[in-house]
Amino acid sequence: MFDRIDPEFLQQVRDKTRILRKPYTGIIAGYHKLPYVLIGPDKENDRKSIEIRGKIHVSPKMILTLRPDHPTLGQLFENEIMNQGLTSRLFSFFYTSRYNNLQIQNEDLKVNRQEEPPEEKEHLVLDEMASREIIDTAVIGCPNIEFYPVSLECFILEILDREFR
Numbered sequence: 001m002f003d004r005i006d007p008e009f010l011q012q013v014r015d016k017t018r019i020l021r022k023p024y025t026g027i028i029a030g031y032h033k034l035p036y037v038l039i040g041p042d043k044e045n046d047r048k049s050i051e052i053r054g055k056i057h058v059s060p061k062m063i064l065t066l067r068p069d070h071p072t073l074g075q076l077f078e079n080e081i082m083n084q085g086l087t088s089r090l091f092s093f094f095y096t097s098r099y100n101n102l103q104i105q106n107e108d109l110k111v112n113r114q115e116e117p118p119e120e121k122e123h124l125v126l127d128e129m130a131s132r133e134i135i136d137t138a139v140i141g142c143p144n145i146e147f148y149p150v151s152l153e154c155f156i157l158e159i160l161d162r163e164f165r
Helices: 007-016 118-131 145-163
Strands: 018-021 032-041 049-059 103-114 138-141
Touching: 007 145, 018 118, 018 145, 032 118, 032 145, 049 118, 049 145, 118 138, 138 145
Parallel strands: 032 138
Antiparallel strands: 018 138, 032 049, 049 103
């Protein structure tokens, strides 16, 4: 079995996650997609970055509970670069009691290694979004790419807070 992940370390990842750009649209009704670009330092060379582009599907018609038959993070997200200790966690959110009728899926996941340092790549992606007038895609700065699902969780919770206050 995998080593237990220190909860204080996970909290540090949450605290250091930066939501650089939120989509102007959010969860409106029924099924909705939340595209994102997540950027973090490459574990092998922190002067390079890893860019993860994907879409999170949110459905307010299903219930997400902590049951063994629900997917693990490893089943929902790319797990080649993800810390293996995360893959065995059940997929859940801190606020599930407030938003207990959601199902979250991840699709269209693309992982690309980049030559630019993370900060430079973040600026390039933000410039790309502005020049192409893309308003529905989030940009997320991730402090530790092995724990990128934790950073995505921060983004999802911010959107849920904004949409369902």
